[in-house]
Amino acid sequence: MRKVLFYVPLVLFLGLSLFLLSGLFSDPRERDAVMVGKPLPAFSLPDLMNPAQTWTPDALKGQPFLLNVWGVWCPTCNAELGYMTQLRNEQGVRIIGLYYVLPEDPMFGQVFNLPVLQAEVATKLQQFGDPYQFNILDQQRRLSLDLGVSGAPEHFIVDAEGIVRAHHIGDINPQVWRTKLAAVYQQFAGGSQP
Amino acid sequence: MNRFFTPFLRYCRGSAVPGVSGSRAVSLTSLYAILLGLFMLSQSQAVLASETTATTSMNVEQPAAAVAAPQELQQFDSEQQRQLYLKLTAELRCPQCQNQNIADSNAVVAVDMREKTYELVQQGLNRNDVLDYMIDRYGDFVHYQPPVNRVTIWLWLAPVLLLISLFLLQLKRRANQITPKETYPHDSATQKMDTDRDEANKMTESKIQLNKELDQIIEHYRSKKS
Numbered sequence: 001m002r003k004v005l006f007y008v009p010l011v012l013f014l015g016l017s018l019f020l021l022s023g024l025f026s027d028p029r030e031r032d033a034v035m036v037g038k039p040l041p042a043f044s045l046p047d048l049m050n051p052a053q054t055w056t057p058d059a060l061k062g063q064p065f066l067l068n069v070w071g072v073w074c075p076t077c078n079a080e081l082g083y084m085t086q087l088r089n090e091q092g093v094r095i096i097g098l099y100y101v102l103p104e105d106p107m108f109g110q111v112f113n114l115p116v117l118q119a120e121v122a123t124k125l126q127q128f129g130d131p132y133q134f135n136i137l138d139q140q141r142r143l144s145l146d147l148g149v150s151g152a153p154e155h156f157i158v159d160a161e162g163i164v165r166a167h168h169i170g171d172i173n174p175q176v177w178r179t180k181l182a183a184v185y186q187q188f189a190g191g192s193q194p
Numbered sequence: 195m196n197r198f199f200t201p202f203l204r205y206c207r208g209s210a211v212p213g214v215s216g217s218r219a220v221s222l223t224s225l226y227a228i229l230l231g232l233f234m235l236s237q238s239q240a241v242l243a244s245e246t247t248a249t250t251s252m253n254v255e256q257p258a259a260a261v262a263a264p265q266e267l268q269q270f271d272s273e274q275q276r277q278l279y280l281k282l283t284a285e286l287r288c289p290q291c292q293n294q295n296i297a298d299s300n301a302v303v304a305v306d307m308r309e310k311t312y313e314l315v316q317q318g319l320n321r322n323d324v325l326d327y328m329i330d331r332y333g334d335f336v337h338y339q340p341p342v343n344r345v346t347i348w349l350w351l352a353p354v355l356l357l358i359s360l361f362l363l364q365l366k367r368r369a370n371q372i373t374p375k376e377t378y379p380h381d382s383a384t385q386k387m388d389t390d391r392d393e394a395n396k397m398t399e400s401k402i403q404l405n406k407e408l409d410q411i412i413e414h415y416r417s418k419k420s
Binding site: 151 | 332
């Protein structure tokens, strides 16, 4: 009995060390992927560059795509435009933008101005690269809320039937794409790839 | 078994226990256990209560500083709905600034979630409906009160198990201490101590046996005398 008790502190210490060690490698932004496996929530939103065009979940079906929540105000989003353009050109990844509009503060005379926004977006895309097939304008961020978006950038992989297959919070870089998203995308892109 | 529970029973009866320090240790452990239990119970309520107060004052003081200023001055149909809104925004967690509730955070997503909460409360949804709505989108993460399931049950069980095992350990030590002090060998090697103490116990037992026999003989002679 005494011999066993002698090792109790050591075992407790090792257990605690392992527990804390695993914490060093965990991502605090990581959340339960509640959207994965669910269909896209219902929406009807205009195209950013061509507001006459309206997008609904059905209009996006037919081919898997990467849905990228972004905004020109977000430096990380701008930084990943280059790599995503590369993904589009080299691997034929279909990328659709979900434009996340920051709320305007009328106290400071801010009002939503679509032409100004369109000009800003065009400038950024020219500067960093344009990976998008098109952009959906989510001015009230209702679709973003329904998707469980907490900020920009975030990414969803949606399959040809409109089912969300992956949710990535944060930017896409070569490592993230290779280790986390490429496999999921290839799995659902398999048949429709040229 | 008897040896194990004797100190506890004696302690409960309040009779004298040999080795004062030991009994004090037992009482301290149980006192600590009770205090910790009470503390844990009070904790969850206290946190929620303080956050609710914070929310009330925030909504009064800084509507102008909020991002979506006009929407922040919310009108409710009833005091009940106002209270529900304050309670919900206090216990929903902002997914962006992870250590703030949505009442406290001015992150865009927190503003949107406040607005949505207001909308849903105005529609007459109750607390669970609104929580489900948010958990459907942001996961269990978004509620400060974790659900009880196979993984999280240890949050409640672990402290209780720890306390019980500490208490049992303490009792066990008390049970060992009940053997007379002088028979303990002053030896540091634990293994040797174990065997030595067993021998010492045997000696004590034979002593007791001897005493009994002596008592019987004395009794025998006394009865003869009378």
